[in-house]
């Protein structure tokens with residue numbers, strides 16, 4: 429049934445495509461990676477002729493017109509572009525982050541670059557941008573797992589030294605619990621709440637761990653409180669059959685319901701229909717939290733990337749008929765570093781996904797890595813300290829942010845020396861022999877910038893770092 433429905437969806441997509449070429453671009457990334465900011469800036473820069481020198485169609489003056497259109501899927505929330513851009517431009521604050529899936533259609537009318545195609549009417553491409561939490565991607569591997577396997581893996585992970593402290597209250601509930609006793613709702617709710625609290629604690633800034641399925645426990649969407657979201661991994665005895673109505677039995681059924689009600693529809697209705705994908709990664713946050721967080725991010729990226737090229741024999745693989753042919757992994761918020769460090773940031777992320785790609789046997793789709801800031805909130809400068817010139821970034825920290833005891837009021841510009849990323853990437857993955865940690869980067873949140881003039885000096889647009897390179901890779905060939 430799943431196969432038939434995907435085939436039908438694809439057929440419908442293709443039929444529509446004949447009349448109006450479309451490209452479905454998935455935008456994913458773990459919570460707060462920068463999805464909302466990326467889409468907001470992309471749309472604004474296309475609608476308002478932003479400064480995008482590396483995006484050929486725009487810099488070559490071949491885009492006649494870009495405009496928003498009614499999205500194809502009426503049942504999916506619309507990406508609230510107008511509200512987000514108003515927050516950025518008028519309040520100079522960051523927009524409300526992604527909580528669930530949303531969609532937006534941007535249509536671009538362009539002149540083809542080649543003389544021959546120019547003879548025909550102007551081209552038109554509808555870009556369907558699909559924004560969804562990366563946490564939901566981490567759920568896809570669950571489809572291949574039964575409840576016993578899920579439980580075993582989740583509990584092994586909870587006992588890792590890097591997680592022991594966060595997991596303690598949950599593990600304490602499990603100690604002495606007889607999972608074969610009849611289930612009752614208060615116990616299930618307590619277990620589930622403790623498990624979810626542990627997952628959330630792992631995501632906090634200080635720890636910044638990434639591999640945390642089930643994703644809806646962090647990003648519930650509209651299913652909060654339903655039985656499909658009220659379960660937890662339990663210590664099961666191997667190969668023992670539990671009674672249907674025991675704790676183990678009920679939680680196992682709810683886990684299966686989670687897969688059927690939550691994971692499969694997401695996969696079928698959204699993921700299986702994407703043509704291209706950008707995966708946003710906040711590597712800086714993980715780097716600052718320390719080696720455990722970086723290793724954990726690497727594991728999460730491996731899991732996420734494995735979803736894009738599932739093996740043919742798996743449930744996922746048998747259903748993907750339309751394959752993502754380009755995947756961009758973008759390290760976001762590069763404006764928190766001086767330009768001198770952008771190359772290193774890119775190298776870190778490349779290193780993290782290179783391993784992931786190898787381990788996940790990922791091949792086929794063109795993959796690129798870029799260090800990017802969808803909205804550049806800082807500019808670069810240097811300050812002289814004695815005989816040294818320090819590269820610094822200048823911006824307006826958000827009210828309440830502090831550096832070294834100094835508290836900002838949200839109106840004052842300040843120069844920050846962010847620190848350097850190490851040349852040797854492996855230093856980020858483990859503490860060195862002496863156990864010494866790297867000095868953390870100085871990381872403050874800046875307010876969004878004012879608009880700046882584009883190349884021709886005619887239009888005002890949002891400043892960014894390498895958004896144009898990202899666009900060229902993701903859609904440039906479709907506008908050639």
Ligand code: GDP
Nearest residue numbers: 459460461462463464465522525526801802803
């Ligand atoms: P989402 O959860 O993936 O939708 O994340 P958001 O797009 O809401 O971004 C989370 C936060 O990261 C924002 O509120 C900003 O503080 C910050 N951020 C995201 N992108 C950028 C960027 O390009 N530059 C800067 N300076 N901050 C960013």
